[in-house]
Amino acid sequence: GAGVSQSPSNKVTEKGKDVELRCDPISGHTALYWYRQRLGQGLEFLIYFQGNSAPDKSGLPSDRFSAERTGESVSTLTIQRTQQEDSAVYLCASSPGGANIQYFGAGTRLSVL
Amino acid sequence: GENVEQHPSTLSVQEGDSAVIKCTYSDSASNYFPWYKQELGKRPQLIIDIRSNVGEKKDQRIAVTLNKTAKHFSLHITETQPEDSAVYFCAARGGTASKLTFGTGTRLQVTL
Numbered sequence: 640g641a642g643v644s645q646s647p648s649n650k651v652t653e654k655g656k657d658v659e660l661r662c663d664p665i666s667g668h669t670a671l672y673w674y675r676q677r678l679g680q681g682l683e684f685l686i687y688f689q690g691n692s693a694p695d696k697s698g699l700p701s702d703r704f705s706a707e708r709t710g711e712s713v714s715t716l717t718i719q720r721t722q723q724e725d726s727a728v729y730l731c732a733s734s735p736g737g738a739n740i741q742y743f744g745a746g747t748r749l750s751v752l
Numbered sequence: 753g754e755n756v757e758q759h760p761s762t763l764s765v766q767e768g769d770s771a772v773i774k775c776t777y778s779d780s781a782s783n784y785f786p787w788y789k790q791e792l793g794k795r796p797q798l799i800i801d802i803r804s805n806v807g808e809k810k811d812q813r814i815a816v817t818l819n820k821t822a823k824h825f826s827l828h829i830t831e832t833q834p835e836d837s838a839v840y841f842c843a844a845r846g847g848t849a850s851k852l853t854f855g856t857g858t859r860l861q862v863t864l
Contacts, residue, residue, distance in 0.1 A: 672851065681856040682796070682841060695851060697753075730795065740786065741852065743795040 641665070643744035645731050651750045652721055660716040660747045664733030671714050672741060673706055674730045682730065688714060689736075721751045754779040754846035758855025765832050766863055773858045775842035776824040784845040785818060785825045786852070791838045799840075800827070832862045 644663040652658050664671050673685040684698035688708040699705070703721075708714040718725055728748050732741040755778040765771045777785075786801035802809045802816045802825065809816050813832075818825040825844075829836055839859050843852040 674854075682854040684851060684853070687851045740798050740801065743797070745795050 643731055643733050643742050645729075645744035645747050647747055648745065649748045649750075651752065653752055654723060655720055657717065657719045658721055658749065660718075660729050660731075660749070662714045662716070662731030662733075662744060664712070664714070664731070665742055667711075668733035668735055668742075669711050670734045670736055670739075670741075671708055672732045672734075673714070673716050674732065675700075675727045676730055676746070677727045685716070685729075718749075721749075723751050725749060726751045754782060754844055754853040756842060756844050756853045756855045758842050758858060760858060761856065762859045762861070764861045764863060767832060767834060769832055771827075771829045771832055771836070771860055771862075773827045773840055773842070773860070774824060775826070775844075775855050776822075777844040777853075778823070779844070779846040780820075780823060782823075782844045782846055784852075785816070786843050787816060787827050788841045788843065788854075789838045790841065790857075796841060829860075832860075834862050834864065836860060837862045 646661045669690045671688045675683040686706045687695040703719045706716045728746040730746045731744045734741045758775045783804040787799050788796040789799045790796040800811050800814050800816050802818050807818055813830045815828040839857045841857050842855040845852050
């Protein structure tokens, strides 16, 4: 079946603009994660959704970052008033449950000029 | 929360040699430890995982060992090949939460 799909694959924006990144998880996966990966760096946890539970937002770096997920489907990560330090690859992953294998999307490469 | 440390940050081995990457974790209740491989420009992909009720798991040239007492786990790659060159991430699932905490990654370079 289809894997985790992210769009757009690349996004170039100007400093101060808002951006919205989309993640389509694997069908039936209850858990969804967002990570940020700066060039040559590790995976920085941002937010975690598990079913209808309140999301774990402990990794969001500032109030400019927010994410939503409707049920067990699509999630959007929104970055308001983008800054140059927001430039990174944003990866989404889904899993059948919180403790299971995470399947990653190909990521969205965000460049803030 | 969980804290995962990974060493070394870079590792260069000759083709055919073995490579070992080590991780430590802080939450003694952690019970799931996956390893992901990320090739240049690609997404991370799971290569092997281990749960806390076993001490070792093998899959062809790859093995993972877990020492719960010492709170560390290691990835072993034998007979390395150039296609093993990638960044490897360890992770641990904390006992009180379901999210994974990742290590900082090890860049493995297999030279001919």
